[in-house]
Amino acid sequence: MVPLNSPLTRKLSAFVALSDIDLETLARFHRRRRTFLPGHEMIHEGQPNASAFILAEGWALSYKVLPDGERQIVDFQVPGDFLGLRSVLFRTADHSIEAATHIEASEVLTSDIFDAFSHAPRLATAVLWAASRDEAMVVEHLVNIGRRSAEERLAHLLLELGARLMLVGLGDKTGFACPLTQYHLADALGLSAVHVNRVLRHLRDDGLVTFQKGRVVFDDFDRLRKMAGFDTGYLDQDGPLLR
Amino acid sequence: MVPLNSPLTRKLSAFVALSDIDLETLARFHRRRRTFLPGHEMIHEGQPNASAFILAEGWALSYKVLPDGERQIVDFQVPGDFLGLRSVLFRTADHSIEAATHIEASEVLTSDIFDAFSHAPRLATAVLWAASRDEAMVVEHLVNIGRRSAEERLAHLLLELGARLMLVGLGDKTGFACPLTQYHLADALGLSAVHVNRVLRHLRDDGLVTFQKGRVVFDDFDRLRKMAGFDTGYLDQDGPLLR
DNA sequence: CGGTCTGTTGACAGTGATCAAAAAGTGTGG
DNA sequence: CCACACTTTTTGATCACTGTCAACAGACCG
Numbered sequence: 436m437v438p439l440n441s442p443l444t445r446k447l448s449a450f451v452a453l454s455d456i457d458l459e460t461l462a463r464f465h466r467r468r469r470t471f472l473p474g475h476e477m478i479h480e481g482q483p484n485a486s487a488f489i490l491a492e493g494w495a496l497s498y499k500v501l502p503d504g505e506r507q508i509v510d511f512q513v514p515g516d517f518l519g520l521r522s523v524l525f526r527t528a529d530h531s532i533e534a535a536t537h538i539e540a541s542e543v544l545t546s547d548i549f550d551a552f553s554h555a556p557r558l559a560t561a562v563l564w565a566a567s568r569d570e571a572m573v574v575e576h577l578v579n580i581g582r583r584s585a586e587e588r589l590a591h592l593l594l595e596l597g598a599r600l601m602l603v604g605l606g607d608k609t610g611f612a613c614p615l616t617q618y619h620l621a622d623a624l625g626l627s628a629v630h631v632n633r634v635l636r637h638l639r640d641d642g643l644v645t646f647q648k649g650r651v652v653f654d655d656f657d658r659l660r661k662m663a664g665f666d667t668g669y670l671d672q673d674g675p676l677l678r
Numbered sequence: 679m680v681p682l683n684s685p686l687t688r689k690l691s692a693f694v695a696l697s698d699i700d701l702e703t704l705a706r707f708h709r710r711r712r713t714f715l716p717g718h719e720m721i722h723e724g725q726p727n728a729s730a731f732i733l734a735e736g737w738a739l740s741y742k743v744l745p746d747g748e749r750q751i752v753d754f755q756v757p758g759d760f761l762g763l764r765s766v767l768f769r770t771a772d773h774s775i776e777a778a779t780h781i782e783a784s785e786v787l788t789s790d791i792f793d794a795f796s797h798a799p800r801l802a803t804a805v806l807w808a809a810s811r812d813e814a815m816v817v818e819h820l821v822n823i824g825r826r827s828a829e830e831r832l833a834h835l836l837l838e839l840g841a842r843l844m845l846v847g848l849g850d851k852t853g854f855a856c857p858l859t860q861y862h863l864a865d866a867l868g869l870s871a872v873h874v875n876r877v878l879r880h881l882r883d884d885g886l887v888t889f890q891k892g893r894v895v896f897d898d899f900d901r902l903r904k905m906a907g908f909d910t911g912y913l914d915q916d917g918p919l920l921r
Numbered sequence: 922c923g924g925t926c927t928g929t930t931g932a933c934a935g936t937g938a939t940c941a942a943a944a945a946g947t948g949t950g951g
Numbered sequence: 952c953c954a955c956a957c958t959t960t961t962t963g964a965t966c967a968c969t970g971t972c973a974a975c976a977g978a979c980c981g
Contacts, residue, residue, distance in 0.1 A: 499817070501821070501826070503907075507821040509817050520810065521814060524806065549803065552802065552803050553800070556795055559802040560792070560802060563802065563809060564767050566806060566813070567763065567768070570812070573816050573820060574772070575742075577750065577752055577819060578744070580820065581868030582749075582750045582868055625823065
């Protein structure tokens with residue numbers, strides 16, 4: 436019943452050796468099971484007192500919308516990810532989160548989180564680490580958009596998604612199932628959908644990677660990786676730092 | 679002697695009502711005073727077991743360098759900011775930090791931080807909040823680069839720096855002292871220095887903002903703000919969330 | 922006084938946006 | 952099973968924002 440081996444638990448344990456109390460506290464995060472339909476807005480920018488979620492199944496995307504209607508996707512969330520932590524710590528959510536597919540998730544209330552931290556300080560440290568890891572991904576995304584060409588950006592994003600999915604057993608060097616549309620990629624990379632399409636064709640023609648029919652296939656993983664300047668450093672963690 | 683009213687303490691107190699133990703623990707972060715010269719690399723990407731710093735005086739910049747030598751500045755740090763937290767939580771620093779000016783800072787060791795968290799859990803929550811606030815700034819920066827024109831990006835960055843400096847009493851609606859070069863702005867915004875220069879001239883000619891001789895002057899704050907779509911939401915915090 | 926760093930300007934090139942339209946895929950109800 | 956609507960993918964033509972290259976002026980420094 437208690438998912439001691441949930442993806443999140445596994446992830447946090449990789450950083451901090453969690454005590455039984457920590458594990459119990461963490462298990463309590465999984466009490467409220469929720470289901471969302473594709474397109475449902477789980478958290479809306481500006482919403483006060485939003486909850487956080489632990490994603491068990493499906494993909495979500497966090498984004499901001501500009502006054503002129505343009506959208507910038509900040510990050511994608513895949514199973515095992517903690518999402519909406521910032522909207523819990525702040526009074527009002529500073530970004531929106533939408534279900535990209537059918538989603539199964541556990542809802543975590545603000546009170547759950549603060550209670551947990553006062554009873555289980557190591558857990559607080561672990562969550563701080565997880566939040567930092569998320570920030571590292573946003574930073575890499577920033578570098579990606581700021582300084583790489585459209586081709587490199589696209590390659591980098593697909594490689595990062597692949598790497599993250601491998602960690603939770605949902606992908607390998609061959610590729611992974613991907614429910615995103617080319618519009619999603621465009622909104623994440625600061626490009627137009629038309630240009631994304633052109634670049635995808637080019638990458639495919641070059642025998643590097645194929646994005647089609649809900650699946651990403653790495654046709655030449657090493658060459659793609661080299662071309663994108665992709666380095667997993669910001670995702671790796673060798674073993675518990677705190678014992 | 680113990681700077682109970684340091685900028686960092688003030689910032690954290692705005693989120694969590696800190697106990698005496700929390701405050702004492704926090705004060706212990708300020709034991710190791712350090713000075714750095716302009717251009718000094720305080721943290722180097724890949725460096726193992728780096729320290730964190732609390733900036734008392736001067737400006738720093740965190741950045742990543744790509745294989746081809748291009749640099750992307752991720753964030754600027756101004757007095758009162760906590761910097762390098764991620765490089766403490768990770769085994770190796772995932773980004774570099776360089777002093778832009780002469781810097782006065784307190785060095786915080788990894789052990790300080792972990793000890794603090796086990797003795798003062800509320801402090802851990804406060805630091806998590808501060809880290810999330812930093813992440814919110816990186817996210818806004820990402821949106822800035824991904825979806826805004828060069829002109830809007832520049833205006834937005836100058837407004838954000840202004841807002842942050844106002845919080846620590848180093849600027850007002852008139853403007854602020856700014857030690858950055860146009861190269862810094864270019865590296866932060868994903869633009870070329872030449873283009874930054876052109877856009878700055880345009881903004882100046884339009885009577886919006888002037889960036890010259892180490893000073894940013896807001897010639898028409900409201901119009902600039904409107905043009906950039908600048909909203910301070912992601913920086914605001916009304917009062918302690920946790921009592 | 923020469924060297925270096927920063928700021929400034931012009932000419933030209935190229936990446937990626939925009940506009941337009943068609944093809945292919947997906948789902949729905951009759 | 953088909954017709955229809957809608958979303959997603961694809962391609963072409965054109966345009967503009969921004970990068971690159973080059974040169975020079977001014978400030979600062981030893």
